[in-house]
Amino acid sequence: MRVLATILLFISIFLQTFTSFVIQAEYLLNKSYIANNLCVNKDKPAMHCNGKCYLSKRLKEQEKQDQQAPTSKKERLEVIPFFLPKQFSFAVVSISTRQEYYVTDTPISSAFLCSIFHPPTF
Known part of the structure; x- marks a missing residue:
């Protein structure tokens, strides 16, 4: 379902963003139908319009709709931070220069027969 x-949300955003490309693609796919049936200048074959008048009309309508659509006003959201009063307490930090080393008497054994590191050979 998700x-x-x-997919539907992606398609709707894509179509809204690229409507002029969709209109041009529709014109290219249905060029013969538009030229024969929907063309404004089909009575004047000497103009060789082939439906370009219909395409420009649709693009102008779409541009007009885009201009009439309410532009999203960028609202300034003011965030007021709310802090509860809290008492500050400072912890005393002691800086020590003494270092402690732990020494173990047990040898470190490895399951490997040889070391992993091999220097490069020339």
Whole structure:
């Protein structure tokens, strides 16, 4: 269900963003139908319009719709931080220069027969 909703949301955003490309693609796919049936200048074959008048009309309509659409006003959201008063307490930190080393008497054994590091050979 989430995948379907994601795909539908992606398609709707894509179509809204690239409407002029969608209109041009629709024109290219249906060029013969538009030239024969929807063209404004089909009575004047000498103009060789081939439906470009319909394409420009649709693009102008879409541009007009884009301009009429309410532009999203960038609202300034003011965030007022709310802090509860808290008493500050400072912990005393002691700086020690004494270092402690732990010495063990047990030898470190390895399951490897040889060391892993090998210097490069020339």
